[in-house]
Amino acid sequence: MKTVFELALLRAFRQKLTIALMGVFPLVLIFLPQPAGMTTPALSYGIFGLVMLFSAFLLSKQLIEDRQYRTIVRIAAAPISHRAYLLGHLLAYGVLMGVQLSVFWVLSLFRWDAPTTFYLYGYLTLVVFAVTAISFCLFWHAMFRTYATSISIFSIVANLMAVVGGMSFPLQFLPDRLRQVAIVLPTYWYAYALELLGEGASLTFGLSLMILLGFAIIFVTIGSKRRFA
C-alpha cells in the first residue's frame, strides 16, 4: 500500500493546476468579508467546504482516468490488491486535503476573532467533511466512464449541492420545504454543523458529524466496487 500511496502523491503533485488551485482558494476565502451580524466565520468555512469538494474531485480524477485509459486492468494483473490500490489513493488524497484544510484553519485563526470552541470543533468538522468529500468523489467517479462526463455533471451538481445545502449563505434563510429535501445532502449537514458551532458544541453537533461519516461509509461501500469499464 505504501508504494501506491507514494505513487498517488507523486501523481497528485504532477497535477500542477490542481495543487495551485488547492493553495490559492483558501487564501482568497480568508479575505472574504463576513456578513454583518455573524459572530463566527461560518460562511467562509461553508464556502471552503465547496472548495474541499472540488479539490477532492480534482485529486480523485486519477481513479476515473485509470479506468478510462484501462490502466486499472494492468494494475489488476499486478500483485497489488484492489483494497491496497484504493486505500493508498484515498490516504494520499486525505493527506493533501488535510494539509489544505490545516492551512486554511491556521489562517482563519489569525483572520477572525471567534470563540476558541469554534476553532477547535471547526477543525474537527473540516476533517470529517474532507473524509466525506473524498468518499463522495470516489462514489461519483464510479458512476461514470469518462472524466469529461464526470466533471461536466459534477460542476453543476456540486454547485447545486452547495446552494441547496446552505453552504454559501446562513442556513436560517433556507426555506423549510427545501430544507426537507436538503437533508439527503451531506453539504446540508456540514452547514448544519457549522451553524451549531456558533452555539457551542452539543450532542446535535456530534450527530451531524456522525451523519457526515455515515454518508462517507455509504459512499465508500458503493464506490469501492472494482470496475474495469
Place this chain on the structure above:
Amino acid sequence: MTKRLSPGLVLYGLIAILYSLMLIEIKPQDPAVFFLWLMSLWVVIVRLRFNLIARWYGLDLLAYAILLVCFDVALYLVVPSLVLFLSAGKTWPVGVFALSWFIVSPRTDSLLFFGVAGLLGGGVLFIWQRDVNAMRHEQDSLREKVYRLEQERALILKEQETLSRVSVLAERDRIAQKLHDDLGHQLTGALMALRAYVADRPDAQEHGSFAGLNNRLEGAVDSLKATVHATKPDEAVGLERFKTLIESFEAVPTKYAQSGDVSVLCVTHWHVLLGVLQESLTNVLKHADATQIDIDLTVTQQIIRLTVKNDRPRINRSKHGVGLIYMRRRLEALGGALNIQQDITFTVRALLPIELEVV
C-alpha cells in the same frame, strides 16, 4: 448497453422508493432519526453490495427493528421482507423476522396487509430470481458442453492425423521388412551361389558374362540395402514404439511385462494402446505420488488387455479429464472398454478385442 429487467433491479427500485417515502417523515430538526435512517440504508446497501452469508441477518433485523420503532409505519417492513426473501432463499430468517416484527411492532391494523404484500412480493421476486439462476445455470452447462465438444473435436482431428501418419509409417516398415527378409535374402543367396560356382571354375571367371552377372547382383544387393534403409521409418512403430515410451518415462520406475503373440496387433490396436499408456503415465505424474508403475500387456486369442497400475491412489481426486473420457469413448467405439479401479493402488485397465468392431 441495455440492461434487462431483473429481480435485482426491481428490488433496487422498490428500496429506493420506500426509503424516499421514509424521508418524508423525517424532520430536519431531528438528526438522530435521520442518522438511524442512514445507517439502516447502509445495512441494506451492504447486504446488496457484498452478498453476505445468512449469519449476517441479525444485523439486518436490528436495523429494521430500529426503523420500526422510529417510524411506526408498517409499509417500511415491505423492504426487509423483500430483501430477506430475495437474498436468502432460506426460510428461517423470514421466520425470525416475522416473529420479531410481531413482537416489536406497536401497530397491528395495516401490519397484516403490508406483511402479506411484502411476503408475497418477496416470494414472487425470489421465484423469479430462482428461474433466472436456473436459466443461467443451464446456459453455463451448455457453454461447458460446447467447450468440451470443441476440445474433443480437436483431439479427434489430432488423432486422425496421427493415425494416418502412423499407418503410413507402419506400412513402410512392413514393406522394408518384406524387402529385407524375402527379396534381400533371395538376392544374397543368388550372389553367394554364383560366387561359389565361379570359385571352382577359373575359366569361368574370365568369361565376361559371369563378371557382368556378378556385378549386377552386387549392385542389386547394394541398391536393395539402400532402399530398405530409406524405406524403414526413423520413428519406432508398434511394439518398438510402445517400449520406447515406457523406457523414456524416467520420472517413476516402471516394470513391463508382456505375454501372448503381439504380432497379431494392427496399427489401430497399437495406436489406441499407446494413447492409453501415454494418458495413464501422464495421470500418474499429475495426480499420484507413485513410487512404482507396473505395466502389463496381455494378448490372448480374443482380446488384448493393457494394465497400468501405480502403487499410490490419486491425491487430486478431480473427475476424469478429457483425456481419459475420450480414451474410454475410443475404446468403446472399437468394442473395447476402459476400467478404472482405485483402492490403495490406482489401476487403469484397457480391453480391446482382436477383431475390431470399427476401424
